[in-house]
Amino acid sequence: MTQAQALLLSLLIEVPVALALCAWWGPGAHRGLRRVALTGLAATLLTHPFAWALLPALHGHLPRYARWLLVEGGVAVIEGLLFWRLGGLHPYRGQLIGWAANALSFGVGLFIFWAQAQG
Numbered sequence: 001m002t003q004a005q006a007l008l009l010s011l012l013i014e015v016p017v018a019l020a021l022c023a024w025w026g027p028g029a030h031r032g033l034r035r036v037a038l039t040g041l042a043a044t045l046l047t048h049p050f051a052w053a054l055l056p057a058l059h060g061h062l063p064r065y066a067r068w069l070l071v072e073g074g075v076a077v078i079e080g081l082l083f084w085r086l087g088g089l090h091p092y093r094g095q096l097i098g099w100a101a102n103a104l105s106f107g108v109g110l111f112i113f114w115a116q117a118q119g
Helices: 003-025 033-057 064-085 091-118
Strands: none
Touching: 003 033, 003 091, 033 064, 033 091, 064 091
């Protein structure tokens, strides 16, 4: 998978997850779905290049799963902070979106990687 494909996949998963959670929480939990969507877009566009560069840069320094956990965990925290500050969400809800969206996005990406490796 190329970086552009991975970014597109992340956007197609993470922004809808953020919107779905906010819609589920109701209008009193956020300052508008448009703001949440734009925050999700900006957060993914900001963090994805760093994650893409850090994973191979840490190769040889940490085991594969430790690299994934460190990088994806850092991305989830940063995106959660952005949902809190830019998206107007409660800090806990911002973090929940950051972790849930990135866990799903990473899981789908991992599944695609595994499926391609299987031939």
